[in-house]
Amino acid sequence: MKVGICGYGVYIPRFRIRVEEIAAIWGGDAEGIKRGLQVQEKAIAGLDEDTATIAVEASRSALAMAGIDPADIGAVYVGSESHPYAVKPTATILGDAIEASPVMTAADYEFACKAGTAAIQTCMGLVGSGMIRYGLAVGADTAQGAPGDTLEYTAASGGAAYIIGSTELIAEIEATYSVTTDTPDFWRREGEPYPRHGGRFTGSPAYFKHVLSATTGLLKKTNLSPGDFDYAVFHQPNGKFPRTAAKNLGFTKEQIECGLLVERIGNTYSGATMLGLARVLDEAKPGDRILVTAFGSGAGSDSFSITVTDKITEKRGETPTVEDYIREKKYVDYGTYVKLRRKIVVPS
Amino acid sequence: MNRVAVIGVGVTKFGELWDYSFSDLFVEAGSAAIIDAGIDGKDIGSIYVGNMSGGRFVNQEHIASLIADHAGLNPVPATRIEAACASGGLAVRQGVMAVASGMHDVVVVGGAEKMTDITTEKVTQILVTAADQEWEAFLGMTFPGLYGMIARRHMHEFGTTREQLAEVAVKNHANAKNNPTAQFRFDVSVEKVLNSTMVADPLTLLDCSPITDGAACIILATEEKAGEFCDSPIYITGAGQSTSTIALHDRLQMTVSDATINASKMAYKMAGKTPGDIDVAEVHDCFTIAELIGIEGLDFCDIGSGGRFTEEGCTAIGGEIPVNTSGGLKAKGHPVGATGVAQVVEIAYQLRGEAGKRQVDGAEVGLTHNVGGSGGTAAVHILER
Amino acid sequence: MGAPRFWRNTKSRYNLYGVRCGTCEKNYFPPRKICPSCRRASKLESVKLKASGEVVTYTIIHSAPEGFENQTPYIMAIVKLSEGPMLTTQIVDCEIEDASIGMPVEGVFRKINESGRDGPIYYGMKFRPPRSSN
Structure with missing residues (x-):
């Protein structure tokens, strides 16, 4: 059975903060940081936005594009490392808001930045096995970086939703391949507001080892080579890592440029790879083949080979695109940013 | 139906009364009214008391019993009446009905609110319980916000100006200067109103009535009993009450207080009076815009023309129809449950000719207008010498 | 609540x-x-x-009730839905100086309030100016 994407939707909050604004507070060298991270600004959620609101807005767009009855959705999974509740699922809020409830299964996923692609894989399995007709997989985050930490320049808010099914596909997911190991490169302990990370340890033993081995595994499994793909999307914690990974794997600058959003919106964690894919789907032509490799700290990578179908041209166009959301922005200063992200704790 | 007379009135100072407890307030106002009427505890058939939210302002329910007890009036029956900021006006109506029906010859009608024992944020939250909790307040709406929306719509529909709204505050502050029990006894200018802190655009702090402690009390009696106790009875000859939607968004025309229109028609008809017969009126001005839609609903001027009418001085003392000679809720203060009763106290002073420097010469017919919420309840009374 | x-x-x-x-x-x-x-x-x-309509009137809340203090100044409005009923709502993603009577708006899913830091989070519909496309 062919399994793939019936519709997708995205959401990026409108608030932006520039690298210069953060660097000025912490005495950072803005130009050096921008060059090093290849990030200019990041998107941040407002006081009334969180992973649930991002998931709902993105999913409503995905439903509108797919044109399906939400009651036919049999599974809802939300991947995030910033679920609004520690205990109580984001997926139930989403299920009710899009009226997929009550006959469905649902759960929240957490796997650092790749919880959303894990949700896609789960839905693929459920659809492929005939257990459900459609599954909804969301990757969304309102990521936090500790004040003054390098992560503060990139930890961003946004997300994307994918409806996975087997008919009326806008893109077929031909194959997926995952690599997972126990690698403590980045973590957040229960009850702690900000994550910690291993600095340079996040690079070669974590990001590169997993992204490269998952992608290589997928290529081998599918008998494809980088030249067979029109686009490639890699997880983008900064601008440098995905470019280096692409180069090492033999992908060109042209293949990855379209899906590289980190420079303009930062790292949206569980949303990052999925928003990158959405950006590609916003402009891909029928027949185009896309390689997607997500990475989640802790650590693991999910790699996908996706081919766009003829349906995409008729289903696209009515729902807001990634560029629509990137275009609508309002810059805030650092003071407003710490208020919006609730970095100031007001004693009650 | 018996004629109903006001034979005694009493009121506390209005303001932030740090030394006063809730019961200190009503005992003082009640004692003053009973002494003014010259009656004795054994003459009292029943007590009616307006109170919006003793439960949340001072954590005290069952206040009718509390009042009877602390006033030394046990075992007289006592009943609390609640209709948000119209609680006092409705208590007056209950008293009127009790005497008019012949159920009682003499009743006490009081109103009291103690609002300053808690923070301003809590007060804001309690006041908005007069709106629809689930579909207005829960969403972040405030009371000044509701009236701010009425004001903006009034400006949009009728060309009412920001300055015209401010004129209400200017007039009522000027009147309050001559009311010894008023909270704000100082003048404000249009500029000062416009430049004061923004609360709910377009309304500023000086467009809003303050948070006030206070109590008021009146003694009502049959004509026969009035003759026994009193030389200058004031008769309540018209009484009207009406409801409208609790939520402002459900009101077909939000710039018109249909509850005010309906309650006043009822009162005018019962008293056999027309708006032109009214010599002095206390109108519910919890916000400056409220006085404009109040005087329009009472038919003192055409719908939409309240701003111009006020700007031209028609509602000032010496004008066509003096409104809020006491200073109104705006400057006299607005202890919510007491307000409707305090309005009757002011009109009684005016009709007795005891209003001092704020006296309207030759006032013979007066009116009170008390509103609950954004207009979900209105009570109107007409009083005559 | x-x-x-x-x-x-x-x-x-x-x-x-x-x-x-x-x-x-x-x-x-x-x-x-x-x-x-x-x-x-x-x-x-x-x-x-349908979550679309236009602003009938609005105010800007500068003095907020508990739970909304951090959002001031914010826009509250009465919106008339295209299918008739009117409702009270916060207007978001709109600068306060851009609010106007007659402004078209559409629904957006947002957090409404929460019962303190450890209580339930309440979501619902707010309204915003329509997203400009392309």
Whole structure:
């Protein structure tokens, strides 16, 4: 059975903060940081936005594009490392808001930045096995970086939703391949507001080892080579890592440029790879083949080979695109940013 | 139906009364009214008391019993009446009905609110319980916000100006200067109103009535009993009450207080009076815009023309129809449950000719207008010498 | 507001479910048990209303109730839905100086309030100016 994407939707909050604004507070060298991270600004959620609101807005767009009855959705999974509740699922809020409830299964996923692609894989399995007709997989985050930490320049808010099914596909997911190991490169302990990370340890033993081995595994499994793909999307914690990974794997600058959003919106964690894919789907032509490799700290990578179908041209166009959301922005200063992200704790 | 007379009135100072407890307030106002009427505890058939939210302002329910007890009036029956900021006006109506029906010859009608024992944020939250909790307040709406929306719509529909709204505050502050029990006894200018802190655009702090402690009390009696106790009875000859939607968004025309229109028609008809017969009126001005839609609903001027009418001085003392000679809720203060009763106290002073420097010469017919919420309840009374 | 009281209305808070009276053909939001025009002749059935309309009036809240202090100044408005009913809502993603009577708006899913740092989080519909496309 062919399994793939019936519709997708995205959401990026409108608030932006520039690298210069953060660097000025912490005495950072803005130009050096921008060059090093290849990030200019990041998107941040407002006081009334969180992973649930991002998931709902993105999913409503995905439903509108797919044109399906939400009651036919049999599974809802939300991947995030910033679920609004520690205990109580984001997926139930989403299920009710899009009226997929009550006959469905649902759960929240957490796997650092790749919880959303894990949700896609789960839905693929459920659809492929005939257990459900459609599954909804969301990757969304309102990521936090500790004040003054390098992560503060990139930890961003946004997300994307994918409806996975087997008919009326806008893109077929031909194959997926995952690599997972126990690698403590980045973590957040229960009850702690900000994550910690291993600095340079996040690079070669974590990001590169997993992204490269998952992608290589997928290529081998599918008998494809980088030249067979029109686009490639890699997880983008900064601008440098995905470019280096692409180069090492033999992908060109042209293949990855379209899906590289980190420079303009930062790292949206569980949303990052999925928003990158959405950006590609916003402009891909029928027949185009896309390689997607997500990475989640802790650590693991999910790699996908996706081919766009003829349906995409008729289903696209009515729902807001990634560029629509990137275009609508309002810059805030650092003071407003710490208020919006609730970095100031007001004693009650 | 018996004629109903006001034979005694009493009121506390209005303001932030740090030394006063809730019961200190009503005992003082009640004692003053009973002494003014010259009656004795054994003459009292029943007590009616307006109170919006003793439960949340001072954590005290069952206040009718509390009042009877602390006033030394046990075992007289006592009943609390609640209709948000119209609680006092409705208590007056209950008293009127009790005497008019012949159920009682003499009743006490009081109103009291103690609002300053808690923070301003809590007060804001309690006041908005007069709106629809689930579909207005829960969403972040405030009371000044509701009236701010009425004001903006009034400006949009009728060309009412920001300055015209401010004129209400200017007039009522000027009147309050001559009311010894008023909270704000100082003048404000249009500029000062416009430049004061923004609360709910377009309304500023000086467009809003303050948070006030206070109590008021009146003694009502049959004509026969009035003759026994009193030389200058004031008769309540018209009484009207009406409801409208609790939520402002459900009101077909939000710039018109249909509850005010309906309650006043009822009162005018019962008293056999027309708006032109009214010599002095206390109108519910919890916000400056409220006085404009109040005087329009009472038919003192055409719908939409309240701003111009006020700007031209028609509602000032010496004008066509003096409104809020006491200073109104705006400057006299607005202890919510007491307000409707305090309005009757002011009109009684005016009709007795005891209003001092704020006296309207030759006032013979007066009116009170008390509103609950954004207009979900209105009570109107007409009083005559 | 306690969790049960919020939960009871989730359907109308997450999506604009109101009622339509089959007798007078008027829509109401939020749902009512009795049509105020037709009363005993009411024939009410659930109807999902489109989350689009225009601003009838608005205010800018500078002095906020508990739970909204961090958002000031914010826009509150009465919106008339394209299918009739009016409702009170916060207007978001709009600069306060850009708010106007007659402004078209559409629904957006947002956090409404939360019961302190450890209580339930309440979501629902707010309104915003329509997204400019392309």
